Amino acid sequence: MSADERAGQLLMVGLGSGTSRTSLDALVARRHLGGVILLGGWTAGLDAVRATTRHLAGLASTADTAGLGLLLAADQEGGAVQQLRGDGFSRMPSARVQDQGSPAGLTADATRWAAQLRAAGINVNLAPVADTVPTSIGRANGPIGQYDRQYSSNPDRVSRMVSAFIAGMRAGGVAATVKHFPGIGRITGNTDVTARGITDGTTTVNDPYLEPFRTGIQDGVELVMVGSAIYSRIDAGTNAVFSKAIVTDLLRDRLSYDGVAITDDVGAARAVAAVPVGERATRFIEAGGDITLTARPSTVPAMHDAITTKARTDPAFARQVAAATTRVVDLKLRMGLAHCP
Numbered sequence: 244m245s246a247d248e249r250a251g252q253l254l255m256v257g258l259g260s261g262t263s264r265t266s267l268d269a270l271v272a273r274r275h276l277g278g279v280i281l282l283g284g285w286t287a288g289l290d291a292v293r294a295t296t297r298h299l300a301g302l303a304s305t306a307d308t309a310g311l312g313l314l315l316a317a318d319q320e321g322g323a324v325q326q327l328r329g330d331g332f333s334r335m336p337s338a339r340v341q342d343q344g345s346p347a348g349l350t351a352d353a354t355r356w357a358a359q360l361r362a363a364g365i366n367v368n369l370a371p372v373a374d375t376v377p378t379s380i381g382r383a384n385g386p387i388g389q390y391d392r393q394y395s396s397n398p399d400r401v402s403r404m405v406s407a408f409i410a411g412m413r414a415g416g417v418a419a420t421v422k423h424f425p426g427i428g429r430i431t432g433n434t435d436v437t438a439r440g441i442t443d444g445t446t447t448v449n450d451p452y453l454e455p456f457r458t459g460i461q462d463g464v465e466l467v468m469v470g471s472a473i474y475s476r477i478d479a480g481t482n483a484v485f486s487k488a489i490v491t492d493l494l495r496d497r498l499s500y501d502g503v504a505i506t507d508d509v510g511a512a513r514a515v516a517a518v519p520v521g522e523r524a525t526r527f528i529e530a531g532g533d534i535t536l537t538a539r540p541s542t543v544p545a546m547h548d549a550i551t552t553k554a555r556t557d558p559a560f561a562r563q564v565a566a567a568t569t570r571v572v573d574l575k576l577r578m579g580l581a582h583c584p
Contacts, residue, residue, distance in 0.1 A: 248309040249568040250550040251275030253528065255314060255505065257538040259283040260326075264295040270540055271299075272307040274547045277571060278314030280369070281326055282538055285317075289331025289363045296364025303580075311572065312580030314418075314534075316367035319360060323390040324370075332359050338372055339391040342400065346407035353408045357415020366417060366578060369468060369505075371408040373421040373455035375401050376428035385433035385440070386423075393428060398451050402458040409462050418578060421459035423470030423507055425477070425489060426452045434471040434507065434514035441514055442473040448493050457498055465574060466503045467494060469532060471514040482515055484527050491531030503533045503574050510537030521549025529560060533567040 244252075255278035258267055267279060279299050285292050296315050303312045318326045322337025333356060335341075341349055360368060375398045376388040387393050394404040405421060412419040425446060432440030446452060456467065469490060471482045478488040484506045494500050509515050509523040518526070524535040524546035535546060554561040575581040 244309050244568065246551050246554055247547075248275045249564055250547050250554070251308070252277035252311065252568050252571045253534055253550060253564070254278070254524070254543060254546060255280055255316065255534050255536045256540050256543055257282040257508075257510070257536075258295070258299075260285045264298045267299070267540060268302060270543055271302045271313075274543055275308055276313070276543070277308065277311065278316060278367070278534065280316040280318075280536065280538075281365075282318075283326070284328070285326055286328045288329030289327075289359065291329070292327055292363040292365070300364060310581070311575055312578075314367050314575070314580070315365050316369055317360065317365050318369045319356065319365075320370040320372055320392060322392065324392060327360070327363065327365070331363070337391040338394045338404070341408075342394040342404055346403050349404055349407040350411040350414070353411020354414040355411075357412045357417040361416045366580070367420065367466065368412055368417050369420045369422065369466075370412075371405050371419065371421065372423075373401060373405050373459055374423060374426050374428040375452045375455065380429060380431070383431055384428055385431055385437075386427050386435070388428070398454045401455040405455045406458050406462050409459060409464050418465035418574070419459075420466040420468050420505065421456055421464050422468035423472075424456055424467050424494060424504075425450075425470075425474065425483065426456070427470045427472050428452065430472050435512050438514050438516065441471070442475055444475045446474050447476050448497060453498070460498055460500045460502075464502070465578075466505050467500060468505050468507055469494070469527075470507050471509065471512055482518075484509060484515070484523075484532065485518070485530055487530045489530070490527075495531055501570070503570050504531065505534040506532065506536050508536055508538045510539035510542045520545040525549050525553050525560070528563050528567055531563075533570050
């Protein structure tokens with residue numbers, strides 16, 4: 244793979260529901276992109292989504308994507324966060340409601356939901372949520388508790404349901420993602436819309452709230468999404484996505500995760516707005532991460548250029564890019580999106 248191709252595999256870009264399915268064609272080709280996420284609420288049903296994903300999957304080619312298929316993702320958690328709706332998609336209850344049933348029941352439901360995603364051409368679900376919101380915060384937690392996105396306030400219960408959801412996704416042929424590492428249940432601000440109230444002063448490297456993530460990793464979850472909150476007792480003043488102490492020392496070394504790490508959105512998120520666009524990608528890779536997710540296609544050129552430029556001048560960074568690309572390609576091999584010659 245060329246340097247440009249390696250950089251492209253480390254980027255995932257958003258396609259809005261009101262946008263033409265062809266709007267990313269030139270960007271995928273020129274920047275050799277490895278993935279697309281459907282954003283904005285797709286409500287026209289399975290057939291409409293399938294028409295879009297069929298087109299996107301057809302963009303993969305030897306010339307444009309190094310012969311690698313695209314990761315085609317959606318946020319399909321349930322409740323307030325279900326991007327794909329309409330005919331062909333079950334109405335998914337929130338995680339709090341999912342938690343009222345048994346783990347076996349959730350696995351059965353998730354298997355059905357995954358089959359629907361697969362039929363729509365989606366191969367990655369950016370779910371389940373592994374965050375634990377303590378009862379002392381509850382709905383004051385802006386990103387999770389306010390929307391009932393957490394399974395429980397008990398991390399052991401969250402672990403069981405996370406495991407059950409992952410099992411269902413796998414049975415239905417869809418890669419799962421635990422998020423938002425190392426947990427955004429103890430903050431009040433939503434990192435998507437504010438840089439205030441996003442510092443967690445409680446979580447440590449051996450915190451019990453890490454258990455749902457550990458469970459997902461032990462279950463072989465395909466991706467881990469790193470959040471943009473700040474953890475003063477782990478790496479004060481640094482957003483998790485840019486923290487080596489969190490991505491490498493905690494996630495990869497302490498929790499023994501050797502799979503693909505992806506950012507939460509860092510294209511439009513207010514939590515990282517002060518960081519130059521290109522650096523959002525390079526700093527994540529330097530921290531030990533792999534795929535930078537951006538909701539804004541306009542940010543892709545700066546991110547891609549930053550990765551390739553830094554790789555040319557910094558041998559250590561170039562080795563990190565190579566390692567990250569290897570993890571992505573390995574995932575695609577396991578998903579049938581790449582083939583060894």
